[in-house]
Each structure stands twice: as structure tokens, then as C-alpha cells.
Amino acid sequence: MPAPPTPDILALRGRVVTFRDNPFTTDPVAALHHEEDGLIIIRDGRIAQMGTYADTLRHLPADTQVTHYPDCVISAGFVDTHVHYPQLPMIAAYGEQLLEWLERYTFPTESRFRDPAYARDIARRFLAGLLRCGTTTAAVFCTVHPQSVEAFFSESERLNTLMIAGKVLMDRNAPPDLRDTAQRGYDESLALMTRWHGRGRQMYAVTPRFAPTSSEEQLKLAGALLARDQTVFMQTHLAENLDEVAWVRSLFPARRSYLDVYAHAGLVRPRAIMGHAIHVDEPDLMTCHDSGCALAHCPTSNLFLGSGSFRLFDALDPRRPVRVGLGTDIGAGTSLSQLQSLNEAYKVAQGTGRRLHPAQAFWLATAGGARALHLDHRIGTIAPGMEADLCILDPEATPLQALRAQSCDSISDLLFSLMMLGDDRSIRATYVAGRRVHERA
Numbered sequence: 001m002p003a004p005p006t007p008d009i010l011a012l013r014g015r016v017v018t019f020r021d022n023p024f025t026t027d028p029v030a031a032l033h034h035e036e037d038g039l040i041i042i043r044d045g046r047i048a049q050m051g052t053y054a055d056t057l058r059h060l061p062a063d064t065q066v067t068h069y070p071d072c073v074i075s076a077g078f079v080d081t082h083v084h085y086p087q088l089p090m091i092a093a094y095g096e097q098l099l100e101w102l103e104r105y106t107f108p109t110e111s112r113f114r115d116p117a118y119a120r121d122i123a124r125r126f127l128a129g130l131l132r133c134g135t136t137t138a139a140v141f142c143t144v145h146p147q148s149v150e151a152f153f154s155e156s157e158r159l160n161t162l163m164i165a166g167k168v169l170m171d172r173n174a175p176p177d178l179r180d181t182a183q184r185g186y187d188e189s190l191a192l193m194t195r196w197h198g199r200g201r202q203m204y205a206v207t208p209r210f211a212p213t214s215s216e217e218q219l220k221l222a223g224a225l226l227a228r229d230q231t232v233f234m235q236t237h238l239a240e241n242l243d244e245v246a247w248v249r250s251l252f253p254a255r256r257s258y259l260d261v262y263a264h265a266g267l268v269r270p271r272a273i274m275g276h277a278i279h280v281d282e283p284d285l286m287t288c289h290d291s292g293c294a295l296a297h298c299p300t301s302n303l304f305l306g307s308g309s310f311r312l313f314d315a316l317d318p319r320r321p322v323r324v325g326l327g328t329d330i331g332a333g334t335s336l337s338q339l340q341s342l343n344e345a346y347k348v349a350q351g352t353g354r355r356l357h358p359a360q361a362f363w364l365a366t367a368g369g370a371r372a373l374h375l376d377h378r379i380g381t382i383a384p385g386m387e388a389d390l391c392i393l394d395p396e397a398t399p400l401q402a403l404r405a406q407s408c409d410s411i412s413d414l415l416f417s418l419m420m421l422g423d424d425r426s427i428r429a430t431y432v433a434g435r436r437v438h439e440r441a
């Protein structure tokens with residue numbers, strides 16, 4: 001008989017940060033768990049042990065090599081809860097707000113994804129870009145073309161990244177070559193969902209772009225798709241821009257609010273992710289709390305398009321907390337780096353009179369994002385049993401950061417300097433299911 005394969009063991013040593021609690025409901029410093037000199041042992045893609053280097057070393061089989069990152073911080077990989085991979089080529093498009101920006105830049109760019117070779121090329125660049133920024137899971141919009149989804153999942157499967165993605169549903173108010181019909185959208189989504197949902201680490205999201213580009217019939221059929229499987233995701237946009245909100249009111253006069261349009265179609269439920277949710281009211285937030293759906297806070301995008309300020313602390317009010325994750329929203333967002341999202345999230349919070357503690361910020365980008373997606377039993381924290389998706393952060397990646405790091409007197413301060421000054425250069429390496437998939441040159 002052949003010998004059983006040796007388990008794949010990996011050991012990483014460095015400053016480990018993770019979360020044992022929610023820093024929005026307890027003292028942020030107490031919620032943050034920090035090992036000054038930590039060791040993480042990974043077996044077959046999962047975390048087997050994590051603790052101080054001195055205590056944990058005894059669990060390591062003799063002659064296992066330890067990869068040491070002496071001045072780096074080891075964190076769970078970042079979670080991006082709202083992003084459009086096809087919009088990568090049109091990042092930094094000048095001058096418009098949401099509805100004009102869609103017409104002028106987004107739709108022409110998305111038309112190119114009818115070509116599977118183009119879709120494969122951009123999917124490859126996009127996923128490499130995410131990993132370069134330490135992001136290991138994302139909820140990703142493709143285009144209306146099924147081949148755009150095929151290209152994305154094929155590349156994600158090759159990398160073994162845990163990704164959520166889906167075909168955009170759009171049967172009105174869009175150029176003819178980007179429109180499906182309610183029935184075709186349903187059929188194509190069902191075929192993709194059947195093929196990809198739960199295959200390895202890939203998961204499907206039913207993806208109506210937003211209420212104005214779907215008929216009532218299409219939204220109803222999106223709800224019917226979701227009713228087939230409670231584990232499937234739903235992603236869309238909600239109340240990003242005031243003109244958009246007014247448009248939705250005119251298209252769906254019978255509904256109480258924009259969110260109610262989705263609720264009426266059965267789209268508001270656990271594993272539903274609403275991008276933006278800037279212009280929502282208290283009853284909407286209560287609906288989100290009760291339903292278990294999530295909001296994706298996309299600060300670089302909201303600032304770029306002048307959409308408004310998401311009220312993060314209102315959404316997370318401990319009396320009726322809503323699940324909130326952080327999104328880059330490329331191509332309206334201006335960086336794939338969640339460190340850059342946190343930089344802008346801090347400023348947006350300041351503008352609403354609130355202070356985003358670095359522990360709260362890193363929680364949003366990791367454990368909070370995982371919780372928003374109902375994936376916190378698999379990813380988002382560093383603990384035995386969790387899938388080993390990790391990023392290695394270098395707080396001294398640039399001369400300025402090295403200078404700033406000299407005055408850091410606590411792990412919170414070090415994390416704050418990372419989120420305010422960091423970007424892809426701060427990512428020393430990224431691990432996916434225990435395998436190194438990116439290393440900084």
C-alpha cells in the first residue's frame with residue numbers, strides 16, 4: 001500500500017493580530033488579540049495552532065521550517081464585500097456622479113466582457129491585484145455575460161481563493177448589448193449557480209445590478225433563485241446617490257423605500273449584501289438588522305463620486321446592529337487596498353463626528369467583513385480550525401512609514417499608521433488556504 005500523503009505543514013512567526021470580540025460592542029483594545037512574538041501552525045490549509053512562539057513551538061513536528069517575519073504584523077486576510085472586477089480598467093474615470101458615470105464609462109467597459117479572452121485577462125489581473133493588497137475574499141460583480149463569471153471563477157479556482165461572484169442581472173435602462181431578459185437572466189444565473197456554488201471555495205451570488213436596471217419581474221425571479229438555496233448570496237446596490245434614490249421612487253411608487261423594493265422581491269435576507277446604503281432611514285436599518293443582510297461601506301468610492309457619507313456608527317448601533325463590511329467598489333473606488341479604504345473610512349467617520357478606532361477598523365476589514373457575509377466560522381480570524389487566509393503587513397514599507405513606526409508605542413498605534421499610510425507596498429506576503437500566493441518583490 002502506498003504511504004498516506006504527509007500532511008502539508010507550514011509555520012509562520014511574527015506579530016499576530018486577530019479578534020476575540022467585536023470592538024464596536026466592547027472596549028476596542030480588549031477585543032483586539034495581539035501576540036508580540038506569535039507562531040501560527042497551519043495543516044492542510046487550516047490553522048492548527050496559534051499562540052506565543054515559546055508555547056506553541058512544542059506542537060511543531062521536528063524539522064518543520066518556520067517562516068519568520070520579524071518586523072511584520074500577521075493578520076487574517078482582508079475581506080472586500082463589494083467590488084466589480086470588470087471595472088478595473090476604468091478606475092479613475094474623471095468627472096461624473098453615479099448615473100452619468102455608469103452611462104459614460106461603466107457600460108462601454110462592461111460591453112467588452114462578451115469576449116472570454118478579455119474577461120480572462122482582466123480576471124487574472126484583478127485577482128492578482130487583490131492578493132497583492134492582502135485581500136483573500138471578495139464579493140464580486142461580473143457583467144451580464146455568463147462568460148465573465150466563468151472567467152472569474154476559473155481563475156479563482158486556480159488560486160483556491162474563497163470568492164463570491166455572480167452574473168449581473170439587467171433587463172432595462174441599460175444599452176441593448178448589456179441587457180438580458182427576466183427569463184434569460186434567471187436561466188443563465190441558475191446554470192452558473194449550479195456549476196459554481198460550493199465548488200471548492202467558490203460561491204455564487206445572485207446579482208441584480210440595482211433596482212433601476214431590473215424590472216419587477218426580474219427582481220421576482222432573482223428572489224426565486226435565492227429561494228432554491230439558503231446558502232447562495234445576493235449582492236446589489238442600495239441608496240448610493242440622491243438622484244438614484246429619486247429615480248427608484250418614480251420606478252417603484254408603491255414601495256415604502258428603496259430597500260423595500262428588494263424586500264418585496266425576497267432579496268433581503270442573510271447573505272444578502274447591499275452596497276453603499278448611504279441614504280437610508282431608521283426603518284430600513286431595522287429591516288437590515290432583523291433580516292441579517294449586510295451593508296458594504298465603500299468610502300473611497302463614495303468620496304470619489306460625491307455620493308455622501310455612510311453613517312457607520314448608526315448602522316452598527318449596539319441596540320440594533322446591522323452587519324457591515326468594507327468594500328473597495330472598484331472602479332468607482334480608487335484603490336484595491338483595504339488599507340486605503342480604512343484611511344478614507346476614518347476620515348468619513350471624522351466628518352460625521354465619530355472616531356474609528358484602529359481595532360474597529362481592522363475588525364471591519366477582516367472579522368467584521370467575514371461576519372457580514374456569514375462566513376465568520378471559516379475566515380476573518382486567526383484561530384484553530386479557521387481556513388488559513390492570511391496577510392503579512394510590513395509597517396515600515398516606505399521611508400515615511402519607517403519614520404512614523406519609530407514613534408509607535410502600542411499595537412493600536414502601529415495599526416493606525418498602517419491604515420493611514422499603507423497600501424499594496426505594505427503587504428509583504430499573502431497566504432491562501434496555507435499557500436503563499438503573493439510575495440512582495
Ligand SMILES: [Zn+2]
Nearest residue numbers: 084237275329
Ligand atoms: Zn458597486
